[in-house]
Amino acid sequence: MHVYSDPASQHHVNELAGVESPERFPAALAGVDRAEQSGVPVEWRPCSLADEDTLAAVHDPAYLDHLREMSAAGGGYLSLDTAVGSGSWEAASFASGAACSALESSIAGETAFAIARPPGHHAGEDYGMGFCLTNHAAVAAGHALSRGLNRVAILDWDVHHGNGTQDIFYADASVLYLSVHQSPFYPGTGEAGEVGEGEGIGFTANVPLPVGSGEDLYAAAFAGVFLPVLREFGPGVILVSAGFDAHVDDLLGGMDLGSDSFGRFAALISDLSSELGATPPAFVLEGGYNLDALTESVAATMQGVGERAPSWEYSGGVRQVERSREALAPFWRSLR
Ligand SMILES: [Zn+2]
Numbered sequence: 001m002h003v004y005s006d007p008a009s010q011h012h013v014n015e016l017a018g019v020e021s022p023e024r025f026p027a028a029l030a031g032v033d034r035a036e037q038s039g040v041p042v043e044w045r046p047c048s049l050a051d052e053d054t055l056a057a058v059h060d061p062a063y064l065d066h067l068r069e070m071s072a073a074g075g076g077y078l079s080l081d082t083a084v085g086s087g088s089w090e091a092a093s094f095a096s097g098a099a100c101s102a103l104e105s106s107i108a109g110e111t112a113f114a115i116a117r118p119p120g121h122h123a124g125e126d127y128g129m130g131f132c133l134t135n136h137a138a139v140a141a142g143h144a145l146s147r148g149l150n151r152v153a154i155l156d157w158d159v160h161h162g163n164g165t166q167d168i169f170y171a172d173a174s175v176l177y178l179s180v181h182q183s184p185f186y187p188g189t190g191e192a193g194e195v196g197e198g199e200g201i202g203f204t205a206n207v208p209l210p211v212g213s214g215e216d217l218y219a220a221a222f223a224g225v226f227l228p229v230l231r232e233f234g235p236g237v238i239l240v241s242a243g244f245d246a247h248v249d250d251l252l253g254g255m256d257l258g259s260d261s262f263g264r265f266a267a268l269i270s271d272l273s274s275e276l277g278a279t280p281p282a283f284v285l286e287g288g289y290n291l292d293a294l295t296e297s298v299a300a301t302m303q304g305v306g307e308r309a310p311s312w313e314y315s316g317g318v319r320q321v322e323r324s325r326e327a328l329a330p331f332w333r334s335l336r
Pocket residue numbers: 158159160243245286287288
């Protein structure tokens with residue numbers, strides 16, 4: 001597995017959000033070490049800055065200018081929880097670059113993980129919020145389209161809904177966005193009825209789950225919604241917005257997953273990618289705020305790739321999953 005990282009990740013300091021700390025970066029890298037020690041073949045790779053054109057494929061150039069200038073001037077605030085410092089522009093650009101490099105590895109036939117911060121999935125076309133400045137998974141999806149892939153899926157298992165990613169591709173049929181998240185919760189979006197608009201209608205799939213949900217409900221979301229829709233969509237690549245704040249020990253999330261759950265999710269997505277003839281998955285770090293849980297969960301995700309996928313089946317009867325299936329059924333035969 002190729003792992004992309006850069007020390008710039010430690011140079012972004014968001015003093016408004018203590019939990020999204022520079023220490024998250026070495027904690028996540030420790031997870032890679034742990035996976036490597038357990039026998040996962042790891043190739044550490046440097047990454048480069050995402051260039052302006054690549055960022056501008058999904059972000060408004062005026063927003064990028066604003067962010068760069070704010071960072072160069074020493075910093076400022078995008079919202080109540082999202083500070084920008086002098087190292088933030090570089091950190092965000094490297095994080096988006098890492099996601100693009102992970103996508104390149106995927107195209108070359110290798111599973112990859114972009115380990116960087118700050119996270120990205122709350123950042124939209126012309127806004128940053130929720131600790132996020134640029135949207136790495138979205139930038140990588142845009143990069144994938146420019147590299148000739150026709151259909152891209154982004155699967156987001158961070159405990160928060162990725163409102164930024166959803167917004168960017170809401171009217172776009174070439175990028176399928178799938179999210180399972182805690183609800184009601186920050187940022188307040190991601191209802192089952194949010195399914196896209198215009199040409200993109202049907203290409204956003206949300207499964208909001210109640211606080212305290214464990215692997216059984218996640219398994220129902222995967223088997224009841226994500227797997228059938230992904231099989232029918234037939235993506236060229238599956239990008240994973242891999243947040244680990246649905247871990248039971250997380251400081252922000254209220255879910256009940258163990259580290260091993262993320263390994264099973266990774267096994268499932270890796271297995272599905274092969275089945276569909278897609279390139280191997282590219283994982284992009286999002287949230288995860290308990291440092292020990294972050295280390296363990298990164299390791300479990302990497303160990304899960306290539307392992308036997310769990311044979312989850314959906315037999316009905318889960319209210320939250322039923323709502324999402326009903327909302328999406330007009331657009332996907334497999335859900336009717
Ligand atoms: Zn999160």
